[in-house]
Amino acid sequence: MSSHPYDEMRTSDGAVRPHYRAFTDWLDRTSPDRIAQKRDEAERAFHRVGITFAVYGEGESTERLIPFDLVPRIIPANEWETLEAGLKQRVRALNLFLHDVYHDQAILKEDVVPAERVLSDG
Known part of the structure; x- marks a missing residue:
C-alpha cells in the first residue's frame, strides 16, 4: 500500500493522467497573475448568484463564499x-x-x- 495519498491529476510516478492533460497544458501556459484573476472572477460570480453561506455569532451574521478549488475534478x-x-x-x-x-x-x-x-x- 502506498504511503502517498491518491492524486487525481498524476500517477504515482508523476505522469499526468490522460484526462487531465488539456487542463495541465492550460495551467502550464497560464501566468500566476492570470490564474489569480480567474479565481477573483469566479469568486465575484459566486457572490453575485448567491453561492454563499451565513456564519452566525456574536449577534451578527457574515456571508462567506462556499469554498471551492479552481482546479476541477475531471x-x-x-x-x-x-x-x-x-x-x-x-x-x-x-x-x-x-x-x-x-x-x-x-x-x-x-x-x-x-x-x-x-x-x-x-
Whole structure:
C-alpha cells in the first residue's frame, strides 16, 4: 500500500493522467497573475448568484463564499459510469429507508435500525 495519498491529476510516478492533460497544458501556459484573476472572477460570480453561506455569532451574521478549488475534478466517462451507478443505488436506498420510516416502519419494528436513533430529536 502506498504511503502517498491518491492524486487525481498524476500517477504515482508523476505522469499526468490522460484526462487531465488539456487542463495541465492550460495551467502550464497560464501566468500566476492570470490564474489569480480567474479565481477573483469566479469568486465575484459566486457572490453575485448567491453561492454563499451565513456564519452566525456574536449577534451578527457574515456571508462567506462556499469554498471551492479552481482546479476541477475531471472524471473520465468510464469512472463516472461506476460512480453514477453507485450514487443511484444509494439514493434509491435512502428513499426506500425514508419511505419506510414515514409509512410502515418495518425497519424499526424489526429492529434493523433502533427506533430511538430515528425517532428521537437528538
